Amino acid sequence: MRGLALFQGMADERLARLTARVTEQQLAAGELLFAQGDVADTCYVVLDGELDVVAHLGDFELQLEICRPGQIIGEMALIDGSPRSATARARAATHVAVLDKGAFVEMLRSNPALTLDLLRSTTTRLRRTSQNMIDDMAAKHAELARAYDELQAAQAERIRLSRIEEELAVARRIQQLFLPRQLPQPAGWQLAAYNRGAHEVGGDFFDCIPLPGGDLGLVVADACGKGVPAALFVALTRSLVRAASLAPAAFQHGGSAQAAPLADTIGLTNDYIATEHGASHMFITLFYGQLNTHSGAMRYVNAGHNSPMLFGPGGVLRSELESSSLPLGIVPHHRFEMRETTIARGDMLLCFSDGITEAMDASGALFDEQRLLDAMRAHADLPAAALVERLVEVVDGFVGGAPQSDDMTLLLIKCEA
Known part of the structure; x- marks a missing residue:
């Protein structure tokens, strides 16, 4: 020591x-x-x-x-x-x-x-x-101050995201209001439809427009892209198609005050989008059929959309109404080809978006058109509303728990036998 x-x-x-x-x-x-x-x-x-x-x-x-x-x-x-x-x-x-x-x-x-x-x-x-x-x-105080600042920033971000979610939810409700609340059911006909977006707002829509003289305007469309831009484009297109369909023909070609001709409706919508919104590089595929509910005759334009399927009794495929024109919004003053067909008694017309046939399961396999044809054949005797509901169940069953990859839309027109 x-x-x-x-x-x-x-x-x-x-x-x-x-x-x-x-x-x-x-x-x-x-x-x-x-x-x-x-x-x-x-x-x-x-x-x-x-x-x-x-x-x-x-x-x-x-x-x-x-x-x-x-x-x-x-x-x-x-x-x-x-x-x-x-x-x-x-x-x-x-x-x-x-x-x-x-x-x-x-x-x-x-x-x-x-x-x-x-x-x-x-x-x-x-x-x-x-x-x-x-x-x-002092170090702990500085650390707590930083943590508090980070917490405040996180809280502000959470509030911002919550507001975005609320705004998107409102947008989704507004977009749903664009769809027909009830579909017309002319004597001898059954109509049913379904729409489900992959995101809060979607880029698909369907419409059924009662036209003078008893005709029905049948519309299914799919805007390019997804989310808010596609939803805005859907709102624009739907409004243009409806307005042009119901505008007196006198405003376009000096004709009588009846619904505008099909070609004029599509042409006016396309020209406005391509001219006024061409810089957005957005376009929309669209099927528009003008159905005479008395005779079953239908004139239609398919502008780049999935081909609607025309089935006979028993769910047998009769024909596909293939695309004959470019999508809307690509080329102004484009000439859209109009075709004709007939929906006879016992027939069904199924219009759909690619979110149906391209629905994917967890492995990436597509539902495809063949499975859609098989489902139609298996359940063809159901009423239109029940058939549409069953088709959605079949697609969801195939997809399983995989996330929905695209907007899904169905419009079924059934002529009673």
């Missing part, structure tokens, strides 16, 4: 008496010398090795200092009689001298200079510990 600075000023006789009262203790790395809160009746002098002095604040551990050879530790609890204010843990194999309270008091009495050095050392350690705690609290 004489080799330690702490005892170099002590007389040999007093050091000998002190040494006789001192015991020694060996600590392995990680072993505790004492724990925070322990009752104190000894202090220690580090002879060899090092000790970590740490305080525990809840689950957080704060390092106060490192005690090295020649330093005394644990004396404050002997001075004020309080429990240990910190934990001492060996950093490596450590050797300490153990002084009971009597030996500690004898050491102070025998060497006033030592007492002053100890007081100075204790004061310095308290200042250092206090400063460390202040610095740590």
